[in-house]
Amino acid sequence: QHTLGHQILLELHDCDVELLNDVQQIKSIMCQAALKAKATIVTEHFHHFSPYGVSGVVIIQESHLTIHTWPEYGYTAIDVFTCNSKLALQEAVQFITAQFNAGIATQHYVHRGK
Amino acid sequence: QHTLGHQILLELHDCDVELLNDVQQIKSIMCQAALKAKATIVTEHFHHFSPYGVSGVVIIQESHLTIHTWPEYGYTAIDVFTCNSKLALQEAVQFITAQFNAGIATQHYVHRGK
Numbered sequence: 001q002h003t004l005g006h007q008i009l010l011e012l013h014d015c016d017v018e019l020l021n022d023v024q025q026i027k028s029i030m031c032q033a034a035l036k037a038k039a040t041i042v043t044e045h046f047h048h049f050s051p052y053g054v055s056g057v058v059i060i061q062e063s064h065l066t067i068h069t070w071p072e073y074g075y076t077a078i079d080v081f082t083c084n085s086k087l088a089l090q091e092a093v094q095f096i097t098a099q100f101n102a103g104i105a106t107q108h109y110v111h112r113g114k
Numbered sequence: 115q116h117t118l119g120h121q122i123l124l125e126l127h128d129c130d131v132e133l134l135n136d137v138q139q140i141k142s143i144m145c146q147a148a149l150k151a152k153a154t155i156v157t158e159h160f161h162h163f164s165p166y167g168v169s170g171v172v173i174i175q176e177s178h179l180t181i182h183t184w185p186e187y188g189y190t191a192i193d194v195f196t197c198n199s200k201l202a203l204q205e206a207v208q209f210i211t212a213q214f215n216a217g218i219a220t221q222h223y224v225h226r227g228k
Contacts, residue, residue: 004184005191007123009224045157045173048210055178057171059159063182064171068197070118070207070227077119077226079193083182110123112191 005063005112008089009096010078010096017026020071023048024094030065030097034058034082039065039082062087081112119177119226122203124192124210128217134185137162141170143213144179148172151206153179153196157226176201195226 019025027046034041039060046056052072058065062084069076078096080089097105125154128221133139141160152173166186172179184190191208194203210211211219 059178066178068177113189
């Protein structure tokens with residue numbers, strides 16, 4: 001059986017700390033990333049935590065992108081999940097990694113529903 | 115350094131096929147699961163695809179739960195992600211697995227931001 005879901009777990013360390021706390025900028029980056037992957041955005045929801053940190057999700061026709069940031073550690077955890085193998089996931093991942101100016105970027109590819 | 119994010123990737127096969135296509139029931143299950151984990155729900159968004167399949171996210175104060183279903187394969191991919199190690203993730207996972215009456219359930223625990 002083929003893979004139904006394609007998921008990248010992206011770990012970004014040593015990021016731009018101010019950006020990690022900027023909910024509007026992060027929303028913009030994640031929505032742009034979805035479009036770079038050629039996804040169709042259904043809706044999004046982002047929020048800022050007190051005292052710091054941002055969480056957000058972009059729901060796409062083809063599944064989702066999520067982000068959680070820890071400015072105090074210069075770290076963010078990003079997931080890109082799609083049910084359409086034709087989407088350009090690496091375009092999204094490379095864009096996000098560059099935007100956060102990450103010093104260390106690691107990604108794990110997970111096949112869902114094999 | 116300790117783990118910042120705790121994520122369970124839950125794979126459910128041989129599920130109740132009608133349930134996998136019922137957006138209202140799935141929304142109810144995922145929100146109940148969040149509460150069983152002792153999470154605080156911020157918002158949720160679920161939608162039904164044509165001709166079949168459901169996607170949804172529950173944003174919790176402590177991160178997120180997501181679900182994507184493939185009724186045609188009896189399969190659903192669920193993620194439970196939390197930045198609070200005190201949440202009862204297994205309560206949520208066991209509840210979801212039972213609700214979908216899954217014949218095969220596998221979970222992968224991922225430590226994020228180690």
